[in-house]
Amino acid sequence: TDYLFSDMYSLFEDYNLSDLFLQSLEPFILNGKFRSFPFPKRIMEELIKVYEKKRKPEVLERALLFLDLSDCDLTQLGEICKMQKMYSAFIYIKTLKDDVDQDYMYIEPLMAMNSEFMKREFSEGIDLKL
Numbered sequence: 017t018d019y020l021f022s023d024m025y026s027l028f029e030d031y032n033l034s035d036l037f038l039q040s041l042e043p044f045i046l047n048g049k050f051r052s053f054p055f056p057k058r059i060m061e062e063l064i065k066v067y068e069k070k071r072k073p074e075v076l077e078r079a080l081l082f083l084d085l086s087d088c089d090l091t092q093l094g095e096i097c098k099m100q101k102m103y104s105a106f107i108y109i110k111t112l113k114d115d116v117d118q119d120y121m122y123i124e125p126l127m128a129m130n131s132e133f134m135k136r137e138f139s140e141g142i143d144l145k146l
Contacts, residue, residue, distance in 0.1 A: 021056045038066045045079045054087035064096060077102035085112060098128060 028037035038059070044050060060083075067076035077097070081104060085093065090109050097106035106128070 021059050025059065034062060035066050035069075038063050042075065042079065045082050048082050051082055051084055053084060055083040055085060057088050060085070060088045060093075068100075073100040073102055076100070077105040080105040081108055085109065101128075101132060103128065103132075 025034065025037055028034050041050075041063075063079070064076065067073065067079075077100075080093065080097070080102070090112055094106060094109045097103070097109060
């Protein structure tokens with residue numbers, strides 16, 4: 017993996033093809049091929065940029081669920097997930113953080129999901145009778 021993410025990636029970068037390189041990783045990531053080792057922080061940052069540019073947060077969210085993110089900035093990833101409403105990945109990342117009070121790690125993402133749900137329900141005029 018060092019060769020793949022250093023030498024190979026640099027070669028693609030030299031020819032302005034880094035987006036192509038990162039997009040070609042998608043099927044391997046989603047099949048769990050990179051789950052057994054920490055995904056490099058620099059590559060993760062570039063992967064986020066690619067999917068933000070393509071406006072495909074749902075693909076990024078699925079990818080995050082299949083990666084070892086131990087080398088990544090979990091606070092930054094959590095903020096990106098919250099902004100992009102990628103709640104499954106947000107909860108996954110919250111479970112990885114050691115500095116979070118374990119009793120409350122799910123409250124923030126669940127509150128965000130509930131808030132988004134309520135906004136959608138009321139903006140669409142759906143009757144929430146019990």
